[in-house]
Amino acid sequence: YDWHDWNFFFKLFDLDLKYEELLERYPHKLQVYPDTIPTLEWLRDAGYKLGIVTSGPKYQRLKLKLAGLLDYFDVVITRDDVNAIKPEPKIFLYTIERLGVEPGEAVMVGDSLSQDVYGAKSVGMTAVWINRNGDRGYNMADYEIRTLYELRKVLGGER
Numbered sequence: 001y002d003w004h005d006w007n008f009f010f011k012l013f014d015l016d017l018k019y020e021e022l023l024e025r026y027p028h029k030l031q032v033y034p035d036t037i038p039t040l041e042w043l044r045d046a047g048y049k050l051g052i053v054t055s056g057p058k059y060q061r062l063k064l065k066l067a068g069l070l071d072y073f074d075v076v077i078t079r080d081d082v083n084a085i086k087p088e089p090k091i092f093l094y095t096i097e098r099l100g101v102e103p104g105e106a107v108m109v110g111d112s113l114s115q116d117v118y119g120a121k122s123v124g125m126t127a128v129w130i131n132r133n134g135d136r137g138y139n140m141a142d143y144e145i146r147t148l149y150e151l152r153k154v155l156g157g158e159r
Helices: 006-012 019-025 036-045 060-066 089-099 113-122 148-155
Strands: 051-053 075-077 107-110 126-130 143-145
Touching: 006 019, 019 060, 036 148, 051 089, 060 075, 075 089, 089 113, 107 113, 107 148, 113 126, 126 148, 143 148
Parallel strands: 051 075, 107 126, 126 143
Antiparallel strands: none
């Protein structure tokens, strides 16, 4: 659904429903790629500060919590926190400020060339495109990976 807010659509169609209710009722429908948790554990154990930048609304935190991912991250920044969506520089700069790092020290890993890669590069971050489907990438990202396991090579192994 990209950056759209499901609650907006529910209200638009006069449905008495909140996306948060759907998440809480059907948490088993949230799927996490098998390489996600092992990679997050490796990054955490290696001492990296981890953050989420999402163009989604604040209920993204609930989604992360229900998927068992929230506690891996030092910060989670949604569009509601900064009134901005990716690729606007504001959302990236706010996130790295909260993490206490400079743009040149930060690595953005994302699956969208137009939102994640372009946004990160526009503020001086290293951009890693996770291209799980083998799409054409136009050499925009600094690195292209197919799985999160490949981040070890990009980041140079243990920290």
